[in-house]
Amino acid sequence: MEDNSFxxxxxxLPLGVVFLGPAGxxxxxxxxxxxxxxxxxxxxxxxxxxxxxxxxxxxxxSNYPQEEYPSVIAYTTGKPVEGAIMGVLRPExxxxxxxxxxxxxxxxxxxxxxxxVLVTYLDITEQREAMESCEREMHSLEQMSAPVPAGVTAASxxxxxxxxxxxxxxxxxxxxxxxxxxxxxxxxxxxxxYNIQAKIGEISEALGSMRAGPRDATxxxxxxLQKNCMGVSTEKCRAYREEGRIMLIELIGKLAxxxxxxxxxxxxxxxxxxxxxx
Numbered sequence: 001m002e003d004n005s006f007x008x009x010x011x012x013l014p015l016g017v018v019f020l021g022p023a024g025x026x027x028x029x030x031x032x033x034x035x036x037x038x039x040x041x042x043x044x045x046x047x048x049x050x051x052x053x054x055x056x057x058x059x060x061x062s063n064y065p066q067e068e069y070p071s072v073i074a075y076t077t078g079k080p081v082e083g084a085i086m087g088v089l090r091p092e093x094x095x096x097x098x099x100x101x102x103x104x105x106x107x108x109x110x111x112x113x114x115x116x117v118l119v120t121y122l123d124i125t126e127q128r129e130a131m132e133s134c135e136r137e138m139h140s141l142e143q144m145s146a147p148v149p150a151g152v153t154a155a156s157x158x159x160x161x162x163x164x165x166x167x168x169x170x171x172x173x174x175x176x177x178x179x180x181x182x183x184x185x186x187x188x189x190x191x192x193x194y195n196i197q198a199k200i201g202e203i204s205e206a207l208g209s210m211r212a213g214p215r216d217a218t219x220x221x222x223x224x225l226q227k228n229c230m231g232v233s234t235e236k237c238r239a240y241r242e243e244g245r246i247m248l249i250e251l252i253g254k255l256a257x258x259x260x261x262x263x264x265x266x267x268x269x270x271x272x273x274x275x276x277x278x
Contacts, residue, residue, distance in 0.1 A: 016121030074103035178224035204254035
């Protein structure tokens, strides 16, 4: 901590950092960790990372046992702990902050003597709230796509959903919708025209030819969203969700137009063979 450049970096890091000395108590803490935990230097220096004034909780809201704190595990086992999700109860903010906490044991040059533990605190509250919002919306859409408990249902009439009636077509349409969704999000960043509307129309016609309905369209959207959100950032998943929701509305609208045209006999007719051929 004597090097001035390191001190400047330590003081201005965007994530919280504390150093635990050989005795397991905090010997240094940067301003960001004080802000994240809502503690003063007096409340954290010389103490362990467990502080009754700021109890940490699990994802389910239960208390996080002190012996399971990443810093304690790293200190007692000499092994690093990465990405433990911990909630900080902040009464003055009326909400909890969510953190990704990691701890790395620091050894002397001989690799045997533990010199201390480096603990980092990354505030992931915004990302977690976005993820929970996405999960709630997907649950709502899943409820929409679930079978309706009515006296007479499509199943009771022998009509199957598209996923069950034609798994191969369902998979193909899901792949096509997922590809369109990726291109729609890409179009937000660069000026390129992938003719999304026309391709949504093609998917609606494929659905209409199978007598599929809004529930089938919603299931395709959900499957495509899950596919595209796998392994990407929260921000990109949010973009997929928002663009996908618009595309789903357009798809259902075009499907309604498809059925209306067929009911009214205005659907495009196949071209007649030339020269009077039958």
